[in-house]
Amino acid sequence: MASIPKNAPDKGYEVSIATVERDTGLSKDTLRMWERRYQFPRPQRDSNGERLYSRSQVERLRLIKRLMNQGHRPGKIMACSADELHEMVTETPLTSDSSHDLGATLRLVRTHQISELRQHLAQILMKQGLQHFVIRTVAPLNQIVGDAWMRGELAVFEEHLYSEQIQATLRAAISNLYQPSDAPRILLTSFPNEEHRLGLLMVEALLTMEGATCVALGNEIPIPEIVQAALAHRADVIALSFSGAFQTNVAVAGLKDLRSGLSQDVAIWAGGSGMDRVRKPTPGVIVMRSLEQVLDVLRDWRVAHAAP
Amino acid sequence: MASIPKNAPDKGYEVSIATVERDTGLSKDTLRMWERRYQFPRPQRDSNGERLYSRSQVERLRLIKRLMNQGHRPGKIMACSADELHEMVTETPLTSDSSHDLGATLRLVRTHQISELRQHLAQILMKQGLQHFVIRTVAPLNQIVGDAWMRGELAVFEEHLYSEQIQATLRAAISNLYQPSDAPRILLTSFPNEEHRLGLLMVEALLTMEGATCVALGNEIPIPEIVQAALAHRADVIALSFSGAFQTNVAVAGLKDLRSGLSQDVAIWAGGSGMDRVRKPTPGVIVMRSLEQVLDVLRDWRVAHAAP
DNA sequence: CCAACTCTTTGTCCTGGTCAAATACTAAGC
DNA sequence: GCTTAGTATTTGACCAGGACAAAGAGTTGG
Numbered sequence: 148m149a150s151i152p153k154n155a156p157d158k159g160y161e162v163s164i165a166t167v168e169r170d171t172g173l174s175k176d177t178l179r180m181w182e183r184r185y186q187f188p189r190p191q192r193d194s195n196g197e198r199l200y201s202r203s204q205v206e207r208l209r210l211i212k213r214l215m216n217q218g219h220r221p222g223k224i225m226a227c228s229a230d231e232l233h234e235m236v237t238e239t240p241l242t243s244d245s246s247h248d249l250g251a252t253l254r255l256v257r258t259h260q261i262s263e264l265r266q267h268l269a270q271i272l273m274k275q276g277l278q279h280f281v282i283r284t285v286a287p288l289n290q291i292v293g294d295a296w297m298r299g300e301l302a303v304f305e306e307h308l309y310s311e312q313i314q315a316t317l318r319a320a321i322s323n324l325y326q327p328s329d330a331p332r333i334l335l336t337s338f339p340n341e342e343h344r345l346g347l348l349m350v351e352a353l354l355t356m357e358g359a360t361c362v363a364l365g366n367e368i369p370i371p372e373i374v375q376a377a378l379a380h381r382a383d384v385i386a387l388s389f390s391g392a393f394q395t396n397v398a399v400a401g402l403k404d405l406r407s408g409l410s411q412d413v414a415i416w417a418g419g420s421g422m423d424r425v426r427k428p429t430p431g432v433i434v435m436r437s438l439e440q441v442l443d444v445l446r447d448w449r450v451a452h453a454a455p
Numbered sequence: 456m457a458s459i460p461k462n463a464p465d466k467g468y469e470v471s472i473a474t475v476e477r478d479t480g481l482s483k484d485t486l487r488m489w490e491r492r493y494q495f496p497r498p499q500r501d502s503n504g505e506r507l508y509s510r511s512q513v514e515r516l517r518l519i520k521r522l523m524n525q526g527h528r529p530g531k532i533m534a535c536s537a538d539e540l541h542e543m544v545t546e547t548p549l550t551s552d553s554s555h556d557l558g559a560t561l562r563l564v565r566t567h568q569i570s571e572l573r574q575h576l577a578q579i580l581m582k583q584g585l586q587h588f589v590i591r592t593v594a595p596l597n598q599i600v601g602d603a604w605m606r607g608e609l610a611v612f613e614e615h616l617y618s619e620q621i622q623a624t625l626r627a628a629i630s631n632l633y634q635p636s637d638a639p640r641i642l643l644t645s646f647p648n649e650e651h652r653l654g655l656l657m658v659e660a661l662l663t664m665e666g667a668t669c670v671a672l673g674n675e676i677p678i679p680e681i682v683q684a685a686l687a688h689r690a691d692v693i694a695l696s697f698s699g700a701f702q703t704n705v706a707v708a709g710l711k712d713l714r715s716g717l718s719q720d721v722a723i724w725a726g727g728s729g730m731d732r733v734r735k736p737t738p739g740v741i742v743m744r745s746l747e748q749v750l751d752v753l754r755d756w757r758v759a760h761a762a763p
Numbered sequence: 764c765c766a767a768c769t770c771t772t773t774g775t776c777c778t779g780g781t782c783a784a785a786t787a788c789t790a791a792g793c
Numbered sequence: 794g795c796t797t798a799g800t801a802t803t804t805g806a807c808c809a810g811g812a813c814a815a816a817g818a819g820t821t822g823g
Contacts, residue, residue: 179777184803220786220804372611396550401477471806488773530771530773628765
């Protein structure tokens, strides 16, 4: 279904270690170390001796990462068969409204019916309201589309197209809601190398909906710059989004750095599937483990900061 | 201001190689290689022999990074004194003379008055109409903001903020115009490594305005995927945007590749400041040398394809 | 002025080693 | 049984120094 990206001889689909690092969130060092220790993954080599990972290897790596997020250790699971791995994953139940068939939406993406897709999304949004739309429709859709993409069932351009349409829909909704008003002032952004935009947009939609004042800084801002921005905008909260492919240690280290750079009365909220693996709480950082929790955390903040 | 993260002995402020990588965008490999080749940066070592970079080293690295983005090469600038480096940054020539109105807009960015900025932009849009807004306001503003950023007069987060606000304004305008209707069907995208979004959005605004059917694929689509997408969407035109930072030869090679992959009755339009340096026309590729020209090219297409 | 060629520069990848921190395991004490 | 302290193992991040392809600069000839 999907085409071959480059000048691949036959079955293609082979990618460099840098690509695997970006797509799985496993560092090059870790990938090489695993190969040394566990004999997996053992990628092919190109004419220059450089690693070429196959699609199935990347897929397995993703699965392993997911299991590690659930607390498993690499040494144990590395030896398991593909079937065993699949059994171990505790499927995250999609919190979707059964009233809407997400598969139908996915089908529109695959058949490239953009205007229909756009209209379909607008319709669901109207029917469910923004909050439900974000939580019950967009979030599980992202999951489905992401899965399909990593299985190679979706082409890059199809995934991008989906992302663009969701962006258009959410941004239109946010734009309509916009009125600079209530506390808290929330700065939305992500760390360098975190390019995923939809997570931030979803949160922005939810928070704007609740009347918070959102300042969207866009993605990939270096930490010292975030600190600067927090001062410049007199932010009450910094909200950060981490995708599943973000390196956990980098995220945690970054959060610590950010915390130590900010005044204590600026809150830090971190969310996204990149936070799944973080078990030990970082002092002064609130981890939001689901989109619903965003609303709880906002409520808590308002209670704590209610004018006396 | 920032507190000392870890077991720093006295004056602290020393950071690990991972932190430097994150905050400067220079990879660990590159940092170590520079140390080997140019004897800079030469960080301290902790008890375990691991690098500890000082604040001033990180600052200098940032400066070097900026100069490299302007086309300087590391080998040359690495030997310069701090003063020389600063001179080089400020020497960046202005590419256009800024009119007064635009200065006011820039001032809003610098003083972080987002709601005022947003309102200001909306106002100009209403006053000028979308076409003039894009051509006379957004395009020169991009230029000015880009220049200011190059000179280090604008922080990263300020530049991102500007970009977000323009995006919001343009996307809202496009969204309001949307009606899937007329020919040609135009696919908007960019090659891999071309991340600049505003150029594409501006073109999308102009084309949508004129009643063309735009399919925004987003940035950074591999060439074979563009071909696939063209087929899937039965595109009449592929429109591509290249920023000034994009490698000219890569762009030209890519355009040739794309041309040879597409049926001859699909047009290719290429624009953006990355095309300025391209002299020789590529057969079957129309280069648009200004935003105004986008409209001409569209008109030409329609004339050529008028139904008999 | 441009095209083809060579030489130099530069960043990414490689191997294989080391070690601190995190985690699991075990034994002792309440 | 349940916590606590101490020990063993696992794990990922870092290190040095080598190799090479791709990008860029310089050169020559049409």
